[in-house]
Amino acid sequence: MIRVEGLTKIYNDFKAVDDVSFEIAAGEIVGLVGPNGAGKTTTLRSVAGILRPNTGRIEIDGHDLEKDPIAAKQGLAFVPDDPELFDYLSVEEHLRFVGRIYGVSDAPERIPRLLDELELVEHRNKLPDELSRGMRQKLAIACGLIHDPSALLFDEPLTGLDPGAIRRTKGTIRQRAEMGAGIVLSSHLLHLVEELCTRIVMIHRGRIIATGAIEDLVSQRPELEGRGLEEVFLALADEHS
Secondary structure (H helix, E strand, O other): OEEEEEEEEEEOOEEEEEEEEEEEOOOOEEEEEOOOOOOHHHHHHHHOOOOOOOEEEEEEOOEEOOOOHHHHHHOEEEEOOOOOOOOOOOHHHHHHHHHHHOOOOOHHHHHHHHHHHOOOHHHOOOOHHHOOHHHHHHHHHHHHHOOOOOEEEEEOOOOOOOHHHHHHHHHHHHHHHHOOOEEEEEOOOHHHHHHHOOEEEEEEOOEEEEEEOHHHHHHOOHHHOOOOHHHHHHHHHHHOO
């Protein structure tokens, strides 16, 4: 679903992402973790086609993002941590608009289901400035799901959500993986990553320092046996500081 090879992004003289490579298979949820400034968001924005890498190759569903961007982005959705919404479109109008952009012929049937799934039915006619931070986040997720993407990128998807909405959103993420989507989940909430992800990609100072299932990473460090992702993360980050 997602293939990243040798991704490098440089800002002036600063190498924000340095030769990063990974793959996400269908039905897989992979956690992208690392300290602040590690290069997580730059990586996601590059995979989403928002930033152009200096070097490297990105494929979405077999389509080269640089050579065939429209086909690649047709199967992709990126939900940022601070979504930008249209000031003068209601919740439902957002979904209709995004559905038209992606050519979703059955959008009228999908929209009510998404509104219900993300608990937006009562807010369907509200404008973004009438919504709470959490509601805006749920709207962004709904917009990302309207075209049934095969590749999903989430950057801190639970920002602003209350406990009930967190539980519902986790269910939404799991369900899309069960339906065959390949998912990248970036979050500082390591318990969320540990709960949802089949494996992790850990980056530090722009480079991958560890990748694999959590239990495999722990098995390589006997002193961390029986501990969770947070302990593994802290140990690896300290080791590469």
